[in-house]
Amino acid sequence: MNRTPNIHVHGGRLIDPANGIDEPLDLWLANGRVLAVGEAPPGFEAEVTIDAGGQVVCPGLIDLGVYLREPGFEHKATIASESRAAARGGITTLICMPQTEPVIDTPAVWELIRRRAKACGNARVLAMGALTQDLAGEQLAEMGALQAAGCVAVTNGRNRLANTLVARRAMEYASTFDLPVVLCSEDPHLKASGVVHEGAVATRLGLPGIPSAAETVAVARDLALTEHTGCRSHFHTLSTGRAAEMIAQARRANRRISADVAVHQLFLMETDVDGFRAECRVDPPLRTHSDRERLRQAVAEGEIEVICSDHQPHEADAKSEPFPATAPGISGLETLLPLTLKLVEEGVLDLPRAIACLTAGPARVLGLEQGRLSPGASADLCIFDPGAVWTFRADEMTSAGRNTPFDGWEFCGRVTHTLFEGRITFKLERP
Amino acid sequence: MRENLQLNEAGELRHLLSIEGLKREHLEHILDIAESFAVLPGRQVKKVPLLRGRIVTNLFFENSTRTRTTFELAAKLLSADVINFNVSVSATSKGETLLDTLRNLEAMHSDLFVVRHSHSGAAHFIARHVAPGVSVINAGDGWHAHPTQALLDMFTIRRHKGDFTPLRVAIVGDIQHSRVARSQIMALNTLGVTEVRIIGPCTLLPAEARSLGVHLYHDLESGLEEVDVIIMLRLQRERMEGALLPSAHEYFQLYGLTEARLKRAKPDAIVMHPGPINRGVEIASEVADGPHSVILQQVSYGIAVRMAVMSLILGARGGGNE
Incomplete structure (x- = not known):
């Protein structure tokens, strides 16, 4: 270089x-x-x-859990385009999700991404490897090899991990390597074909709902498995106040448990979907005012120590369909810091705490050396x-x-x- | 921020997508115009030249011969030309997006799209994307809305009861999956009825049903006490597969409208159903064919109401769009 x-x-x-x-x-x-x-x-x-x-x-920001779309979905975005967007947003470390095509379930795919990111040179790209092969939730991925190749965590992303025995084994196996397991806890059967929070707006608009229980049931299961397996669990993109409270309670006994929230969940609510606004369709869905306030409180109290963008860039067509047929997700790299600073403006956090949620917090959770400005x-x-x-x-x-x-x-x-x-x-x- | 797509700057109807967002005056105006098209049973409806030279496209992404036919008949009685476009068996199965389908049809210079789609919000989506001079009528989108059905139901109620304000109305059955029920509830509340009740088992009622401005009943007998209007909803067979109900038999035992149960309502209560009816599932034949039933009137009023909506929407703009 x-x-x-x-x-x-x-x-x-x-x-x-x-x-x-x-x-x-x-x-x-x-x-x-x-x-x-x-x-x-x-x-x-x-x-x-x-x-x-x-x-x-401040230290360059770390965004835990982004979808870079490359390889496989270059019509949505590329490592080059998204690392430029990251630079504009003050983000220097992107922790990418393994939902590429092919999936990051072998060192070879990760190596390809690593090289492309290095060639772009706008941000550091680190990866979460797949928890199960092809994220299918059936057979374990080669976590040992993925860790040796540099993957900083493992996750099944938003793909269903419906089989509790597979979930248990995957968490046990990951704990062999002390690899953090990033969990997007959601019960696939309770979610079913839901597209928005199962509440007043879903009731009025006749949209299939995702009940809060889809999250709390899965978080309860995964907390129990965490206790059983001793794995380093990080709960990614919480949406319900109740799940945040369950995690806060579990953290009293086990500080290795951690959680994050997507910054849009701290501002938007189910009512923002009104008028069938596809740009507000996200997974997990926007929930109630009470959920938003309880998530804000959990961030303020430090029980949620990471704020992320849950960056999911899409081509225009993906949002240009009747609401239930649209793709969920927000392109969030460029609003991560501005929205987090709005939390400071609104008195939820002081400035150093807000910056910690974007730097020291994610670094601590994943055991990264980044996120600090010490000499060296x-x-x-x-x-x-x-x-x-x-x-x-x-x-x-x-x-x-x-x-x-x-x-x-x-x-x-x-x-x-x-x-x-x-x-x-x-x-x-x-x- | 909520846009009201349905109204133009002058507050006139530009599209009909949902009852939500319409005022009482809008609904009453539509019902008044429908009155002028409605004729006595047995007499022929007169064809009028109001929409001569206009093109109405029935854009049905979901099969419904019945609804499509009444829209077609209504358009023809207004002298419009009608194109029927059944998309479920053509474009989308070839991978064309809804927007592409729409652009293609717009190239055929349609003035009005009558849209039926299985996704909630589809009519709003189309209304947001059509060319400036083109209007949209929602003929049913997912579980969301079916405003012309609700309007014809209101028309039927008004013909029998006159004033809406003293009425208690019970809607019975699968509210959660019913676009008809949602539109009816909004229309009844907008027209100022005394009470709307919804009656059904917990699995068939929406999560926040009370937020719709209704009272909930799980027991049919008590729910029917002193009501003026009973609206029965069709029960889809697939509800049994989705673990929402144990059986059609138990459903009829608990929620089927029988003559004995009908006696709980006011003596002059009317019984309605958007059709097609499942005899012996949600309604007993004696009731469906009995003196309280106005089910067949609903069908014939449907034509007048759809004529009213079409003429109002296309007339509101004045002139063609060429």
């Missing part, structure tokens, strides 16, 4: 939750790494100086102007998927620079 310039990040407010730092500190970067924090290293000659006056400097760490930075007021526009998105319900939302706080391994991968052009 080409040599990276010596960079001096000057005058910013450094927030590095993993190191407990929140103060005005400069950073010096060289050879793609953090050389010094706070005090200039002797003899350092900056080739680039970034003026971060009035801005927040990879120079992955997100620099944003916390006072910049701007309007998000779907038609200006960098992601190949413009499926967003946040078109026209006004945000306060905007990424000005993203640095990945010491190179500037995004710089906001001022008009």
Whole structure:
């Protein structure tokens, strides 16, 4: 790789939750790494100086659980397009889901993705390997080989893991390697053909509902199996307040259990689907006001320590059908930070805690070295102007998927620079 | 933000997609116009030239000879030209998207699409994507809405009862999977009836049924006490396979409308059913054919109501769209 310039990040407010730092500190970067924090290293000659006056400097964001669509679904998005979108969103580490075609159930598929990501060079792509072969929920995937090849966790994604014995064995086997198991807990039979939360809106619009019990039943099962197998379970994209409470209770006995929430679940509700708005169709579905408030509370209390985008880019056609025939998902990389900052604005979290949910939190859950700005760490930075007021526009998105319900939302706080391994991968052009 | 796709800037009906979003005046206006098309049984409906030169396309993604035929007849009585397009056996089975199908049909210069589709929200979707001059009537989408059926039911009730405000109406059966029931409930509440009751076992009632503005009953006898109108819904056979009901036999035992149960209602109560009826499943033959039944009137009023809706929608714009 080409040599990276010596960079001096000057005058910013450094927030590095993993190191407990929140103060005005400069950073010096060289050879793609953090050389010094706070005090200039002797003899350092900056080739680039970034003026971060009035801005927040934090570790590059980590997004746990994104769909990059490559290989197999390049008509939706590619690693190149989505890693550029990540850079624009201040994200430097993408943890991709194994739902590609072919599925990431062998080291070969992961190797292909790794190489393409490296060639793009806009963000680090890490992978979750498949828990079962072809994600079919029947035979175990070669988790040992996947871990050896660099997969940071295993998951069956949103594919059904209906057989409880297979679920048990998969969790047991993963615990052999102390591999985190990422669980999208949802009972496939209770979900059936449901497309929205089974509540007042589903009742009025005559849409097949997904009951809250589809999540709580599955979370209860998976918590019991976690206790039984001792595996490192991470519950991904919770949607119900009740499941968040069940996990908080389980965490009292077992701190290895963790959870995340997709940031859209902290803002949108079932009522947003009204008028058959396909851009608000997500899996798990948007639920009630009470669910949203309880999820926010769980984030505030630290019981949910990760906020993710659950990024699912789609081509326009995928959302251009009658509601039940549309594909679920939001293209979320570019709204992850703005929405998380809105939680700060609305008093749910303070700024360092909000940043921790996007950096130190996911790093801790998956045991990653990223997500901190200690000397020697990879120079992955997100620099944003916390006072910049701007309007998000779907038609200006960098992601190949413009499926967003946040078109026209006004945000306060905007990424000005993203640095990945010491190179500037995004710089906001001022008009 | 909720758009009201159905109305133009002047508040006139541009599409008919759902009863939701329409005011009492809209419903009454449609019923009043339908009154002018309705004739006494046995007399021939006069053909009128209101929609001469207009093209109405019946776009049915789900089979329904009955509904399609009444729309076709209504359009022809208004002198429109009618195209019947049965999509379930043509385009989509060849992999064409709904939007592609729509663009193709628009190229044939249709003024009005009458749409039936198995997905809730399909009519809204089409209304959002049609060319500016083209209108859409929802002839049933999934479990969501069937507004012309609800309107013809309201028409039937008004003919028999006059004023809506003192009425208690019971809707019996599979509410959860019924687009007819949802539209009826909204229409009855919009027209200001005293009470709407829904009666059925828990498995056939929607999750948040009360949010629709109804009272819930699980016992048919008590639910029918003092009601003026009884609407029976058709029970689909597949409900037994989905573990929603044990058997048609038990369903009739608990929720079938018999002469004995009918006595719980007011002496002048009317019995309605959107058809086709399952004799011995949701309704006993003596009741279906008895003096309280207005089931066949519903069918003939259906033509007048659909004529009213079509003429109102196409007339609202004035002139053709060429």
